[in-house]
Amino acid sequence: MDVLLSGQLAFSVAVLGAVYAVVGLGLNLVYGTMRLLNVGHGELVMLGAYVAFWGFTLAGLSPLLGAPVAALLAALLGLALYGGLFRRMLEADGAGGRLEANSLLVFLGLSVVLQNASALAFTASPRAIRHLDEVIRVGGVAMTENRLAILLVAVAACAGTILLLRLGIHGLAIKALIDNRRAARIVGVDVDRTQRLSIALGFGLAGLAGALLAMIEQISPFMGFPYTVAAFVVIVLGGLGRLAGGVAAGFVLAAVQVYGVALTAPTYASVLLYGVFVAVLVLRPQGMAGARARP
């Protein structure tokens, strides 16, 4: 059981957790502010990975430099979808409250379109790039440079986003929208502008995550789905719309997967993961970090 105390496992939890956190944070922003259930979130990760792949292959651009480009492109896609589709849906959503269900269907369609358009454009053949794959040792822990880079950039992206929301006026507006849409509008929050910012940030974070993952995973049009699932688990664990809680939940999810396997067996990984998921839903349906609903 020495392995449990090893820095190696802790490093793996940190890398995996940072990826889950950044992917989950993007989904949480979009859901939190607009109640849009983006089941195509993983496809944004996939598009980010392709941006990094083509940038690297065609122009020799490091995925670390491709990451902001991927984030920007994903953000622009988010803004285009918002302007062309979701703004109207959000404005039309009255007391009926069908927005979540409708957005789920729209994003499901979008997910299929993005997957198949990517398959047609890039073929479904897996792609991969080799970048920063040397192993360095830090305090007795072996770290592949690309995994360390993923950890650092993903943590910085999460921290930057959370700080923006805590400190900036736009962040306060997003937070207000997450807490109570109607009240936010009444007190003069520019809902439209805040929603734009939110979807751009949310989509951008997914694109960024994809570009980072391109360094360690095979890239294919269908690589996104596991990240959609992970992001939903993360935001349910952390509390829907609870951004910092979601980030923490990313690391909890990774710890359950890595330490759970170390304590039991690899075949129990999914049982443990969804066991924790169901337990949280039963015991704390508002999420680990969510406040209990007031009577």
Added chain:
Amino acid sequence: MLKGTIAAAALAAALGLGAQAEAADPVRIGFSIAQTGLFSQAAPSQMTAYEMWRDEVNAAGGLDVAGERRVIEFVWYDDESNPTKAAQIYEKLISDDKVDLLLAPWGTPTHLAIAGVVEQHQFPVVGNTAASVAVRDVAPGNIWFPTSAIPDRIGPELAKLAKSAGVTSVAVIANVLPFSQENLQFLIPALEAEGIAVKVNESYPPDIADMTTLLTQIKDAGVDGVIALSYPADSFLYMGQAKEIGIAAPFQFLLVGPTISAFADAFGAGADGIVTLGHWSPYQAAWPKAKPFYDAYVAKFSMRPDYLDTALAYMSCEILQQAVAVAGLDKAKLRETIAGTTFDTINGPVKFEGVQNAVTPTAFLQLQGGEMHLVWPAEIATSAFKAR
């Protein structure tokens, strides 16, 4: 179905086949492809082989149908990686589209699903990407399997290769998906029979996100061989994390993954010495068609062929082509020709006994200096095994 038809029409239009079809009476060849769904990542390795074969044959004047040259036209649909849907598509191809010939879909379950349809219609089809002991349960006569990568043969041969490489103890990790587990079932007794100690034997789920614990366990076991019965995604995960953890076993085997072009792109020289499943290499001089096929493929698609699936898919086309040259399109004659002829393929001679290829031995490849060499068995090896 409509989507597949539209895509097929678009593809045909893009390739200008419409114009060619007017000029000659085409041979229509039908198949389904896993364009979407679970197997879609694997399907291009098959589709590219089909496309390359069609284009080569058409450029040479068309398919020789018992002496008459006819242009090949594909009729294909997306089976969405669903074997039941694939069976329906083959029914439609035969009954409604009335295609002249058939090519195979991708994957073992899909091959097994269409076997009943081709049997019912007595319509011969040469399979390719199916590898399971279950193929031997298929009624012989209308479907044939050119692969030699069948798990009950892989296990004993892999154990012999490991033994000859000086391996005395191994760690075996296996994905829980069927092909891995079928291999595991035959591998463990074979390793024990060769006197190789199995110090780690763990299975893991297909969506495994981190292998640190497994790999630390392997490292601590101090084995000189690691056999990962993996699929492509976990082969990638293994490679990245084994390097980080410092797995230095001289014999390392990954089941599925290293033969795809992206694998070498991802790991480069770091993958040198990895052994994997496969019975074709472009470097076997006794197979004169092998290297020209490889070169033409790389020139056409700017990537390496999958040494297993693309080679098998292309072989199935070659077998069909040579059979049709003799038998024409008559199904009974075609069946008799496929069953009784020795074919000359990129993988050397192929002859069927029952549903199986009786010539090509079960074999293994090793990445050596960026090239995929056959290292087992000796009679077809293109290089000796080199410790990693």
